[in-house]
Amino acid sequence: MAALLEVRDLHVAYGQIDAVRGVSFDVDAGQVVALIGSNGAGKTTTLRTLSGLQRASGGEVRLDGDRIDRLAAHEIVARGVAHAPEGRRLFPRMTIRENLDLGAYRRRDSEVEADVAMVYDLFPILAERRAQAAGTLSGGEQQMLAIGRALMSRPRLLMLDEPSMGLSPLVMRTIFSTLSELKTRGTTLLLVEQNAQAALGLADSGHVLETGRIVLSGTGADLLRDEGVRKAYLGED
Amino acid sequence: MRLHRPPPVAVAGAVALVVGCLSPWATFAGFPGKMSLGGFPGGARLFCLLLVAGAVLFVVDVGGRRRAALATAIGATAVVVVNLVALVDQGGDIGSVSWGAWLALAGGGALVAAAWRLPSGHPPPEEWRRRPAAIEVAVLATGLLALLGAVVWGLEIEESSRFVSFLVFLTFSAVALHHLGLFSGLGVLFNRYPRIAMLLGAAVAVAFPFTQQGNAYWIRVFASIGVFAVAAIGLNVVVGLAGLLDLGYVAFFGVGAYVGALLANASLTTVHVHLPFLLVVLLGGCVAAVFGLVIGLPTLRLRGDYLAIVTLGFGEIFRITANNWDGLTRGPNGISGVPDLAVGGFDFGASHSLLGVTLPGFANYYFVELVLIAGAIVVFTRLNDSRIGRAWVAIREDEVAAAASGIDTIRLKLLAFAIGAFLAGAAGTVNAHVTTQVSPDSYTFLESILLVAAVVLGGMGTVPGALLGSTALFVLPEKLRSFQDMRLLLFGAALILVMRFRPEGLVPSRRRRRELREEAPEGVPGLAGATGAPPGGPVS
Amino acid sequence: MRQFVQQLVNGTVLGATYGLIALGYTMVYGIIQLINFAHGEIFMVGAFGGLTVYRYWLPESLAGNVWVALPAVLIVAIAVSVGTAVLMERLAYRPLRNAPRLAPLITAIGVSIFLQEAVRLFYPGGKRQQPFPQLISSGTFDVAGVTVAWVSVFVVVVAVALMVALQVFVKKTKTGKAMRATSQDPESAKLMGIDINRVIVVTFVLGAALAAVAGVMQGMRFAQIDFRIGFLSGLKAFTAAVLGGIGNITGAVLGGFLLGIVEALATQYVPQGSSWKDVWAFIVLIAVLVVRPGGLLGERVATRA
Structure with missing residues (x-):
């Protein structure tokens, strides 16, 4: 069976500069896949291209076997890909509830209320502050809302860009335990992280990006054991 | 081969x-x-x-x-x-x-x-x-x-x-x-x-009146273009170099024109003073520059598009004031009967014979304007190649970053405003003599737009662009008489089309072309993982 | 005192029109940060659209009937304005979405001139003032010595109703929320599945419809229109939007009424006020931008659109 998401030889360029140069990987349904690498490796650009914010200059992206690399961002969302972008990018002057409603913008079914309750269940703090403007939340709460908002579209593939960025270790642990909760529920996750330890601990498989290319792939556990990965990304000598 | x-x-x-x-x-x-x-x-x-x-x-x-x-x-x-x-x-x-x-x-x-x-x-x-x-x-x-x-x-x-x-x-x-x-x-x-x-260019420009065999028509048109071109170069300092869109620029031209007309002892005037022409040119430029400073001081910290509308407002205030201040400007009638220039017994209104060719009076003004244009070109290129010019580039590209790297942005923007206003004012004083009368309805918003268009169509940030733009905007309507009534319609369409297909203008400056052709960067190239700023979001 | 109240009333009526037009400026600015310089012309073509129905399409028997003529005039006015605005967005502005700021502004000026000239040249008799029908009785009534025209009542009531309706639309409906989301973060809005091109078109459509209504009102109040009416009204409405805090819907309404009142009072009480009447708006604009660039509701520039 074909993978849920297939990325083949993806190239992305900003003007003269190639940010992503021939990246290929698969995400199977129900899997958690992590992309790790340092600043400027092309992780975020890859995600932005998958969700249609950026145009690929070459290669293919398929969802369920259909090409999606020429679609507009909103059409890709409609096909079940949600993207919680880097820096959360909430709507700061709208309430938590309104942010969640916008996450369900594409949906026409009657179960939106139930999903709002599900998100509140996952992150009780959001329920307490539902009428508060998103811009007034703390960093951790904003990240929770960003994940919750992305979940509201009932995605088949949830892409998270640096969910741990700027968070205290404690809050980060909360976020990752929620992610592993999502994993046990069978949510397909594509995770971009600089925090390799946490990401690879969660992931079924992982890919290491360097200057726009995948230099190493393996299962999460394998990569965690890999000498090079430990040196470069886990700060070990 | x-x-x-x-x-x-x-x-x-x-x-x-x-x-x-x-x-x-x-x-x-x-x-x-x-x-x-x-x-x-x-x-x-x-x-x-x-x-x-x-x-x-x-x-x-x-x-x-x-x-x-x-x-x-x-x-x-x-x-x-x-x-x-x-x-x-x-x-x-x-x-x-x-x-x-x-x-x-x-x-x-x-x-x-x-x-x-x-x-x-x-x-x-x-x-x-x-x-x-x-x-x-x-x-x-x-x-x-x-x-x-x-x-x-x-x-x-x-x-x-x-x-x-x-x-x-x-x-x-x-x-x-x-x-x-x-x-x-x-x-x-x-x-x-x-x-x-430059010398060759000047020679060609000087040669032009001699090609007209005494016929005044086109020399007269070119005498109008000359003043306009000086103003366009001045506006190009403001728009092309400093990147400030001024939609009321014609007001500075108007200030100069009123100064020129009032100090020339016109036949219908309110001030009966006659000062030497050279002094008046400088005075007109200076008065306009002061106006530029007065307008610029409070407004130049505004962002570009706001600034554009505020300058428009000032332009309209100038026109309405000129229209209402009967005691100085004679209101809607304006100052008329501005005499021809006469410097040391040389009457600019009379035709003269040179090298066997009769040059009509307008040729004299044309030559004066060439001198002014040459001066404006020198100012423009000197500025463009100087530290100030580079600072303007920095302001144009990213004002916040420019300020952060120690550029006094307000002062430099004021400088651009003042220089632009000076050139327009100086051109205005000459124009008072060329047209022999000055009245408020010559300084409408549309005139400002014409100047902006001359700069934009010709090419922002280049001298040949401003010259070409001014010439085209004057000569084409003269030539295409049968389209006379459609002039503004075509002009509006031209603005839209140029912005769409050739935003850098006919004679682009290399740098400007790069700025306009590149898409606004979404995220920082190559550093996609590192930027915190929301790409493409509102940048107010 | 009576005169003061009279001017307050006049200013309110004037301000209703400014406010309606200002909404278009403020919404478009909130969404794409463009000063849509041609918005005044959208208002103007709306008035001409309304005039066209009345003059050429309505049979004489119906033209006198307010209940037929007024809706017909309004609907066609709106259709013309909206059509023009959508074309303008699609052909002139959208291709410049990623261009540097000044490019679309210059384009907008081009569109403005183009539309004025198109009406001047191609509308029958467009070069002269055109009489506009008094669809509602031209009568007046007195309250405590203050004279109020019925048209004025109509203008204010309709304007306020539309403003309230717009607020509700933006706050409550799905499309309204999408508009607010787009104005706060267009890219994030895309990730919600919002087609921001559609949102932008909706924004232009709403602004144009309100401007068209304002155009018809203007025609009815002054009994005549010409191709130039959009320029000054547009600039004044823009001033109103800035005064209220651009991007802010409540601000635009407030700014409209305030500017109308300032203009009415200044015309009355400043010596030779009427010959300076078009200056006040510019002075207000400059003063606001210099003293409080965020506008009156500046702290809420926040709630854009």
């Missing part, structure tokens, strides 16, 4: 065009250029015939020949089409078109098809091979003389259809030459011998 065997279609097309251009195009007499007669390329047929010369490109191997050949072929075809339309319009029906035109049309079509199928080939060389300085200067001089020739030739054409044909001819020739690398080559030479080039 390697030669190619031309494709048969091209040969057939060229022959058909040549024969067509020497044959009658009209079945009725009276169409300009004796079009009903054959045997000679009268009227617009000449332009068509000249463009056939581009067919040589099928044989010789030079860089960029495909596009150049395509341009000349399309140009030749377009000339035929323009005249077909005009012939049918005048003759009343399609039967007014004679076989020569149809043959030429077919030939043009064949040439276009043949040129389309040419291989792309190699691009023209970036730079010409170095040759002895004398030859290079001669090449420059020839280029500038050709420019003068084209202007004089174009001005002599009376009929609209023929003039349109001429414009088509000129445009497509220019496009072809551009693809052959002529302009970039000339540009390199221009930069290599800037002084000589």
